[in-house]
Every structure is written in structure tokens, then in C-alpha cells.
Amino acid sequence: xxxxxxxxxxxxxxxxxxxxxxxxxxxxxxxxxxxxxxxxxxxxxxxxxxxxxxxxxxxxxxxxxxxxxxxxxxxxxxxxxxxxxxxxxxxxxxxxxxxxxxxxxxxxxxxxxxxxxxxxxxxxxxxxxxxxxxxxxxxxxxxxxxxxxxxxxxxxxxxxxxxxxxxxxxxxxxxxxxxxxxxxxxxxxxxxxxxxxxxxxxxxxxxxxxxxxxxxxxxxxxxxxxxxxxxxxxxxxxxxxxxxxxxxxxxxxxxxxxxxxxxxxxxxxxxxxxxxxxxxxxxxxxxxxxxxxxxxxxxxxxxxxxxxxxxxxxxxxxxxxxxxx
Amino acid sequence: xxxxxxxxxxxxxxxxxxxxxxxxxxxxxxxxxxxxxxxxxxxxxxxxxxxxxxxxxxxxxxxxxxxxxxxxxxxxxxxxxxxxxxxxxxxxxxxxxxxxxxxxxxxxxxxxxxxxxxxxxxxxxxxxxxxxxxxxxxxxxxxxxxxxxxxxxxxxxxxxxxxxxxxxxxxxxxxxxxxxxxxxxxxxxxxxxxxxxxxxxxxxxxxxxxxxxxxxxxxxxxxxxxxxxxxxxxxxxxxxxxxxxxxxxxxxx
Numbered sequence: 001x002x003x004x005x006x007x008x009x010x011x012x013x014x015x016x017x018x019x020x021x022x023x024x025x026x027x028x029x030x031x032x033x034x035x036x037x038x039x040x041x042x043x044x045x046x047x048x049x050x051x052x053x054x055x056x057x058x059x060x061x062x063x064x065x066x067x068x069x070x071x072x073x074x075x076x077x078x079x080x081x082x083x084x085x086x087x088x089x090x091x092x093x094x095x096x097x098x099x100x101x102x103x104x105x106x107x108x109x110x111x112x113x114x115x116x117x118x119x120x121x122x123x124x125x126x127x128x129x130x131x132x133x134x135x136x137x138x139x140x141x142x143x144x145x146x147x148x149x150x151x152x153x154x155x156x157x158x159x160x161x162x163x164x165x166x167x168x169x170x171x172x173x174x175x176x177x178x179x180x181x182x183x184x185x186x187x188x189x190x191x192x193x194x195x196x197x198x199x200x201x202x203x204x205x206x207x208x209x210x211x212x213x214x215x216x217x218x219x220x221x222x223x224x225x226x227x228x229x230x231x232x233x234x235x236x237x238x239x240x241x242x243x244x245x246x247x248x249x250x251x252x253x254x255x256x257x258x259x260x261x262x263x264x265x266x267x268x269x270x271x272x273x274x275x276x277x278x279x280x281x282x283x284x285x286x287x288x289x290x291x292x293x294x295x296x297x298x299x300x301x302x303x304x305x306x307x308x309x310x311x312x313x314x315x316x317x318x319x320x321x322x323x324x325x
Numbered sequence: 326x327x328x329x330x331x332x333x334x335x336x337x338x339x340x341x342x343x344x345x346x347x348x349x350x351x352x353x354x355x356x357x358x359x360x361x362x363x364x365x366x367x368x369x370x371x372x373x374x375x376x377x378x379x380x381x382x383x384x385x386x387x388x389x390x391x392x393x394x395x396x397x398x399x400x401x402x403x404x405x406x407x408x409x410x411x412x413x414x415x416x417x418x419x420x421x422x423x424x425x426x427x428x429x430x431x432x433x434x435x436x437x438x439x440x441x442x443x444x445x446x447x448x449x450x451x452x453x454x455x456x457x458x459x460x461x462x463x464x465x466x467x468x469x470x471x472x473x474x475x476x477x478x479x480x481x482x483x484x485x486x487x488x489x490x491x492x493x494x495x496x497x498x499x500x501x502x503x504x505x506x507x508x509x510x511x512x513x514x515x516x517x518x519x520x521x522x523x524x525x526x527x528x529x530x531x532x533x534x535x536x537x538x539x540x541x542x543x544x545x546x547x548x549x550x551x552x553x554x555x556x557x558x559x560x561x562x563x564x565x566x567x568x569x570x571x572x573x574x575x576x577x578x
Binding site for chain 1: 352353375376377378384385387388389390391392393394395396397402403404405406409413415435439444446447448449450451452453454455456457458459462463484485486487488491496497499500501502503574576577
């Protein structure tokens with residue numbers, strides 16, 4: 001916990017300070033929305049590797065981290081980028097080629113696991129996925145679990161309802177808590193102390209944020225505390241959870257940020273083309289990630305006209321009639 | 326009247342949705358089918374996304390369940406935890422109908438959306454469960470849509486991602502799951518349902534011009550075809566709404 005009144009820092013500094021080789025990281029957002037992309041690109045640029053990554057349903061963020069060679073192990077429910085890549089392409093390649101280790105859960109299980117971490121309890125129950133291979137097939141071996149202090153000894157545990165058949169349920173699945181070293185989320189608004197406001201669906205960002213030992217928040221707008229505290233019931237994360245606040249306009253680009261901008265169909269389609277081929281993907285990283293100094297560098301490469309095209313309609317929160325083919 | 330098999334499939338899924346249903350939509354065709362149902366025959370159905378968006382007003386087709394378009398004019402924008410809890414609790418969960426796609430299905434309606442081949446050394450890796458295994462575990466009815474191919478209708482799944490009837494009529498009960506399970510499989514050729522007693526898939530209907538034998542040729546396991554009838558072709562009205570109102574840019578179709 002960080003009680004400083006001013007947690008604002010640059011993205012290079014925040015990633016350098018909190019995201020280390022081999023650390024356990026979770027990133028927020030959902031498939032093509034509000035992924036903390038500026039932070040993802042900075043992690044790749046800093047050459048951070050051997051990450052143990054936790055997500056529920058993620059798309060562009062995990063695919064670029066995997067493609068950028070940052071990830072050793074992944075606990076995940078879904079790796080897809082909507083219409084642009086029904087299965088994330090570098091994720092698929094890495095699993096098929098055995099270059100990362102993966103363990104599968106469901107979206108609800110991952111959400112509950114973050115909630116358990118945020119609550120400080122070792123597990124929570126659900127009835128999801130009883131009778132399936134999600135319970136029976138472990139991606140990580142018993143041996144790996146036993147020698148890794150940050151991993152529970154078992155994947156999931158089926159337990160008879162200790163309250164008899166209370167609520168009409170005979171069996172439950174216990175899902176183990178996750179406490180990442182670091183969570184990174186991208187929000188619409190924050191103040192210097194770390195009060196956070198997201199617009200639209202928060203997905204599981206709140207639980208991911210509160211379960212982590214350290215939380216980095218990148219934001220579209222950095223506001224005065226007074227402005228956020230005038231309407232406190234619109235804020236989701238109080239500053240007590242936050243370690244670093246980084247002001248990065250368009251920080252979720254090329255994914256969407258509700259009421260600010262849409263996803264960029266052109267970028268996501270072109271990315272899919274690059275991602276299918278190792279050589280092209282290296283060129284992609286060379287130009288769009290290593291070839292620029294920071295997120296503004298990427299935005300300059302994309303150009304104002306394209307950013308204007310994906311600007312959200314103030315009434316709708318997305319870009320109306322955007323060509324999304 | 327000309328239409329594609331994808332259009333036929335979408336409307337066949339839409340026809341299974343009724344007023345009062347809370348429709349759990351995934352990415353792609355299932356979302357389009359829910360929009361079509363809402364505009365054609367089930368105006369009082371509720372479009373529901375696992376991301377937490379409840380009763381979205383879809384003025385444009387979302388390209389993922391996390392698309393900002395699902396957040397517009399909802400009843401409430403909740404968290405993932407809220408959406409799944411609303412399905413796991415029986416009070417609202419019993420009104421939810423799931424729509425799921427998959428890479429493989431078996432005779433008991435169990436589905437695989439994780440890997441083809443060995444889990445540790447897969448030939449093809451897919452996206453994974455997402456919320457599919459959750460919804461298939463929780464809700465009383467689901468619609469599965471599939472391409473009808475021999476390597477998709479298989480004797481044994483490479484990985485069981487989402488539960489159907491597991492190993493037969495009492496499979497769900499033995500595993501500890503609530504009753505329910507898939508009610509129908511809609512493909513690009515036919516409509517399959519599940520026998521009340523055996524919970525095994527049977528051929529319920531073929532699309533115009535498709536014979537039961539052709540359906541069987543595209544499956545690894547055999548099913549009862551004695552109850553098969555010809556399905557109603559698409560009406561001009563259904564097609565007009567689907568094309569003009571639901572997906573005018575043809576992003577999914």
C-alpha cells in the first residue's frame with residue numbers, strides 16, 4: 001500500500017519499477033476493449049521476460065506480450081480478438097509450438113480467483129465446469145506447483161457441499177485465489193493520488209486491481225481530486241490500492257476505450273496479417289514497438305486522421321458507422 | 326429467394342429464442358441471431374452479455390462481447406462477476422438460454438472449444454472456454470451452432486470444455502450440475518435435438534434440399550433420423566430484417 005498523495009510517474013519508470021523478469025502479472029480489459037496497451041508495448045520495449053500472466057478473456061494485450069517474447073506461463077479463460085482473430089494468433093502459435101505453458105479456466109473462475117485474492121481468502125466456490133476437462137486436465141504439473149511458492153498445489157478442487165444440499169447443490173468447485181505481483185489496468189479517469197473512474201463495463205478490472213500487490217493505472221485523463229470526489233459513487237477503485245498513476249492518452253489503442261475511442265479495425269486487421277508469419281511479425285515489432293520511443297511515438301506513426309476516425313460519438317460511446325470490415 | 330447457409334443458420338438459431346428469454350450471446354453468429362430474434366419474433370427477449378452488459382440496445386453489431394457497442398443504453402453495466410452470478414443463481418438463471426459455438430461436439434452435446442489434438446501438444450489451439458463452460462454448467466437450455474463436418478461431430482472429444490449431458494441421462498446429476506443442457510444443435514445443414522430419455526442427439530430436421538444421408542455422411546457417429554422433417558425455408562421478412570436491420574455492413578454474414 002502506497003499512501004503518497006502524488007503517485008504520478010512516467011510509464012517507463014512505472015514499468016521499470018514494478019514489472020520485473022519472472023514476475024506474476026495480470027492485465028485488465030476484455031478482448032478488444034480497454035487493454036492497457038501502452039503498458040504492454042513498454043513491457044516489450046524493456047525486454048521483460050518470463051512473466052507469469054493471469055487474464056480472464058483477453059485479446060490484443062496477451063497476444064502482443066506473447067509475441068514479444070515476454071511470457072513464460074499463462075493462466076487464461078479465453079484468448080481471442082473478436083472478428084479480427086477468433087483465436088489470438090501469436091497465442092495459438094506459442095501454445096502449438098510449446099513456447100509457453102498454458103492452463104485453462106473459465107471466465108467466471110478467473111473472476112472469482114481475482115475476487116478471492118482481493119478478499120484475502122484462499123478460495124471461493126462455484127459449480128462451473130463440473131464434469132469437464134477444465135477440472136481434470138492441469139496445464140501445470142504437480143511438481144511445478146510444489147516448487148513455485150506463488151502457485152497453489154492444486155488447480156481446482158471438487159468438494160461435496162459441506163452444508164448438505166443447502167441451496168440444492170451437492171458439489172462445488174473451489175477455485176484458488178490469485179494475488180499477482182502487479183496488475184495493470186487502463187481507466188478513463190484518475191487523479192494524482194490514484195482514485196480511479198472507469199466508464200462502461202469494468203469487466204473484472206476492479207477485482208484484478210484489488211488482488212495485486214502493486215497496481216499501475218494508466219489513464220486517459222488526469223483530473224483534480226475535487227472533480228472525481230464530487231461524484232464519488234462513480235469511482236470504482238479508491239487510491240489505497242494504487243501504486244502508480246500514469247497519464248497516457250489513447251493508452252488502450254489499438255483496443256477501444258468507451259466514450260473516448262473505438263478499436264482501430266485497420267490496425268487489428270493489419271496486425272492479424274503480421275502475426276500469422278514469424279518474419280512479418282518481427283518486422284511489425286521492429287517498426288511499431290521497438291521503432292518508437294513511447295506510446296506517443298506509435299500514435300504519431302498512426303497519424304491524426306486515423307485517430308480522428310475512431311473517435312467515440314459522445315452520445316453512443318463508440319465510433320458510429322466506422323468501417324469495421 | 327436466394328440466401329446463404331450462414332443466413333439460414335442465423336435465423337434457425339433466432340427461431341429458438343422466445344419472449345421472456347434472457348439470451349446469453351457470444352461473439353459472431355450468436356449475437357446476430359439474438360439481434361434477429363429481438364427484431365423478428367421475440368421483441369421481449371433480453372440480450373445478455375457475460376461481460377456484464379444487460380439488455381444492450383444494439384444499434385450496430387458488436388464484433389466481440391467486449392465491444393463498446395454492448396455498453397450502450399443497457400439496464401446496467403455490471404462486472405463479469407455480476408453476469409455469471411445472474412446465471413448461476415436459479416432465480417434469474419432459469420430464464421437464460423445460452424448460445425454456444427464449438428470446434429467439436431459429441432452425441433451427448435458436450436463441446437470442445439479448447440484444443441484439437443493432445444492438450445499438451447495441440448495440433449490446433451482455440452480460444453478456450455471464455456464463459457462457455459460457465460453458461461453450459463449453469464443454465465437450463467442452450468443452443469449450439471456448428472459447421473456440419475465429420476471431424477466436428479466426433480465419437481470422442483479431444484477436450485471437454487463445456488458440459489452437455491456428459492455421459493448420458495444422469496450425467497449432469499452425477500457430476501453435481503443442475504438439470505438442463507443443450508436443447509438443439511443448429512448446423513449449416515440440419516437441426517439436431519436430444520432424445521428426452523437417452524439424451525442422445527437425433528436428427529430433427531434438414532434444410533430444404535438436404536437429405537438425412539448427407540447429414541450422416543458429415544458425422545463420425547450415427548444418429549436416429551426417423552424423426553427428421555424438412556425445415557421451413559426463410560421467409561422474405563426474416564431475411565429482410567436480418568440483412569437490412571441486423572447486419573447491413575455484412576460484418577458477420
